[in-house]
Amino acid sequence: MKGGIIARSLNSIRYYLTPSQKRKALWMMVLLLITSFLDVLGLASLVPVMMVAAEPGGVQKSKLFSPVYNFFEFESERTFLLYLIIIIFVFFLVKNAFSTWVNYMQNRFVANIALTVIKSQINKYINFPFWYLNDLGSPNLMHSTVNIPGNFVGGIMRPLFIFFSEVAIVLVTVISIILYKPLLFGILALVLVPTTLLTYRALRNRSQMIGSEIHRLRPISQGIIGDLFTGFVEIKLANKQHRFRDSLLNNQEKVQRLDALSYLYSMLPLKMIEMVAILGILTIFLYAIFSPGSSSSLISLVGLFAAAAYRLMPSVNRMITSMMQLKTTQYAIENLSLYRDKKYNETPPVEQLPVSFKKTLHFEDVTFNFPGVSKSAVKAIDITIKKGEKIGFIGSSGSGKTTLMNILLRFYVEQSGHILVDGQPLTSQHLLAWYRIIGYVKQDTFLMQRSIRDNITLGDSDVNEERLNYALKQASLQSFVSGLPEGINTLVGERGSKLSGGQRQRIGIARALYKQTEILVLDEATSALDNETEREVNEAIDKLAETEITILIIAHRITTLRNCDKIYELRDGQIIAEHRYEELVKAIV
Numbered sequence: 001m002k003g004g005i006i007a008r009s010l011n012s013i014r015y016y017l018t019p020s021q022k023r024k025a026l027w028m029m030v031l032l033l034i035t036s037f038l039d040v041l042g043l044a045s046l047v048p049v050m051m052v053a054a055e056p057g058g059v060q061k062s063k064l065f066s067p068v069y070n071f072f073e074f075e076s077e078r079t080f081l082l083y084l085i086i087i088i089f090v091f092f093l094v095k096n097a098f099s100t101w102v103n104y105m106q107n108r109f110v111a112n113i114a115l116t117v118i119k120s121q122i123n124k125y126i127n128f129p130f131w132y133l134n135d136l137g138s139p140n141l142m143h144s145t146v147n148i149p150g151n152f153v154g155g156i157m158r159p160l161f162i163f164f165s166e167v168a169i170v171l172v173t174v175i176s177i178i179l180y181k182p183l184l185f186g187i188l189a190l191v192l193v194p195t196t197l198l199t200y201r202a203l204r205n206r207s208q209m210i211g212s213e214i215h216r217l218r219p220i221s222q223g224i225i226g227d228l229f230t231g232f233v234e235i236k237l238a239n240k241q242h243r244f245r246d247s248l249l250n251n252q253e254k255v256q257r258l259d260a261l262s263y264l265y266s267m268l269p270l271k272m273i274e275m276v277a278i279l280g281i282l283t284i285f286l287y288a289i290f291s292p293g294s295s296s297s298l299i300s301l302v303g304l305f306a307a308a309a310y311r312l313m314p315s316v317n318r319m320i321t322s323m324m325q326l327k328t329t330q331y332a333i334e335n336l337s338l339y340r341d342k343k344y345n346e347t348p349p350v351e352q353l354p355v356s357f358k359k360t361l362h363f364e365d366v367t368f369n370f371p372g373v374s375k376s377a378v379k380a381i382d383i384t385i386k387k388g389e390k391i392g393f394i395g396s397s398g399s400g401k402t403t404l405m406n407i408l409l410r411f412y413v414e415q416s417g418h419i420l421v422d423g424q425p426l427t428s429q430h431l432l433a434w435y436r437i438i439g440y441v442k443q444d445t446f447l448m449q450r451s452i453r454d455n456i457t458l459g460d461s462d463v464n465e466e467r468l469n470y471a472l473k474q475a476s477l478q479s480f481v482s483g484l485p486e487g488i489n490t491l492v493g494e495r496g497s498k499l500s501g502g503q504r505q506r507i508g509i510a511r512a513l514y515k516q517t518e519i520l521v522l523d524e525a526t527s528a529l530d531n532e533t534e535r536e537v538n539e540a541i542d543k544l545a546e547t548e549i550t551i552l553i554i555a556h557r558i559t560t561l562r563n564c565d566k567i568y569e570l571r572d573g574q575i576i577a578e579h580r581y582e583e584l585v586k587a588i589v
């Protein structure tokens with residue numbers, strides 16, 4: 001990425017702003033400038049008041065106040081000063097109310113953009129091509145959708161606002177100083193500018209390095225925790241939990257060390273600037289001591305220098321720290337700019353078409369290669385399935401069964417050939433209608449940590465009870481559910497941990513039935529189950545066989561395929577044979 005850190009950060013935000021938000025951002029900047037001007041004016045107004053108040057008769061002598069004093073015909077300096085103090089207090093009151101309002105507007109603006117960023121990230125990943133999604137892995141996805149937008153807001157947007165408001169304060173202060181005493185400006189510039197630049201140059205690359213290292217390490221921690229608790233049983237039985245704990249601690253030790261270093265770097269600029277300012281004051285003092293005659297004017301210069309430096313130092317410090325924070329959070333800008341290319345976006349076209357499945361489903365010469373893999377995972381598949389048929393798929397591991405089903409489910413799109421439904425090619429314009437009629441039950445059925453009802457309806461708020469009961473009955477779940485103390489509202493535990501393998505799969509089947517699936521894909525639904533559970537699942541499949549639903553079953557156990565009209569055998573992505581169940585059973589016997 002090219003350009004300075006400020007330009008890069010501004011560009012990264014600009015990507016998310018609508019034209020009206022861009023105008024609003026400019027408006028915010030103007031408001032910030034006004035706030036800074038009022039801040040400086042507020043402080044500057046105190047100086048002349050203090051001066052006239054300290055000296056009896058000071059008001060009359062003051063070029064600024066005496067015309068006002070005379071115009072309003074004040075009777076005593078005391079009353080005049082009292083009015084002046086009240087005016088100053090009201091001014092501060094109004095100024096602070098105004099700056100609080102600006103602050104509120106600014107934070108609301110930042111919060112709105114933050115929402116836009118989160119929305120854009122989550123939209124990016126829900127429309128991400130399936131195989132890239134698998135490559136990224138859930139810790140990275142969680143980091144990119146939850147942490148990165150937060151880091152972007154805290155580490156780019158807020159510091160950018162701070163930077164610009166401090167620039168405004170410094171500008172207004174510096175202009176006032178130039179107008180008041182150009183020599184003072186010269187000394188301040190000589191002292192503060194090189195220090196600021198040197199401090200920033202010394203720390204910026206380290207800050208960036210710390211930021212990208214923390215960004216690399218955090219998802220690793222999340223991955224370790226995820227693996228530890230997903231595989232808790234296996235890991236505990238192998239007595240390997242300590243290894244996971246140690247690698248987590250090892251990773252966290254690095255993160256904590258970098259966090260501490262980053263905190264230290266954020267403190268350093270102020271210390272450095274303070275040291276140089278003190279050095280400036282001492283140098284002028286020394287000069288005053290060693291060159292007699294000029295001492296009184298020099299000492300007043302020291303006073304002014306100290307006052308101006310005191311005013312400028314915190315602002316300059318905040319400017320550097322916010323720039324360093326921008327550097328530290330560079331990784332968020334880089335992460336957000338990933339995958340903006342069209343090839344990573346599979347958003348279905350807005351204009352969607354209906355799908356009518358009355359007669360046939362035809363895989364017409366379908367071939368598919370994974371990106372970067374020359375060997376086809378699925379090659380020239382050409383089969384026709386009639387509506388209502390039950391079709392089995394067998395073949396050794398890696399023969400392409402799951403890939404073929406993923407093509408049918410449109411998670412993968414064939415490079416050549418077509419999927420024809422009643423003779424019509426299935427395109428991205430049919431996606432939503434297609435998803436409405438196709439269902440999928442995997443070996444490890446996905447279950448949420450919610451009730452059975454929510455798991456079957458996928459959290460429907462307006463549940464159709466009749467359909468739900470039908471789904472429970474057809475999936476052979478009715479007696480199990482009615483035996484539970486809380487029935488269908490019983491919670492299933494994390495990933496269905498309170499259920500048996502067979503119950504989990506039957507919930508998957510019930511989910512597909514509740515959706516009124518017309519084509520159901522059962523992927524290796526019984527291979528991981530014991531005999532009793534297999535019997536339970538097969539019973540549900542037998543019931544399904546009586547329905548009009550077209551079923552495609554991938555199975556390792558031949559018995560699962562007993563209701564199939566045809567069974568296709570795959571090898572190396574191709575169909576090498578078509579069998580009947582009876583033949584297969586005979587061949588085994």
Ligand SMILES: Nc1ncnc2c1ncn2[C@@H]1O[C@H](COP(=O)(O)OP(=O)(O)OP(=O)(O)O)[C@@H](O)[C@H]1O
Binds near residue numbers: 395397400401
């Ligand atoms: N995301 C991927 N990227 C690259 N190659 C892949 C990917 N997923 C699967 N493959 C490859 O595609 C081929 C077909 O895999 P597929 O999962 O379809 O086989 P399968 O018949 O379902 O196997 P199993 O019975 O073991 O599930 C295999 O050689 C596999 O290594």
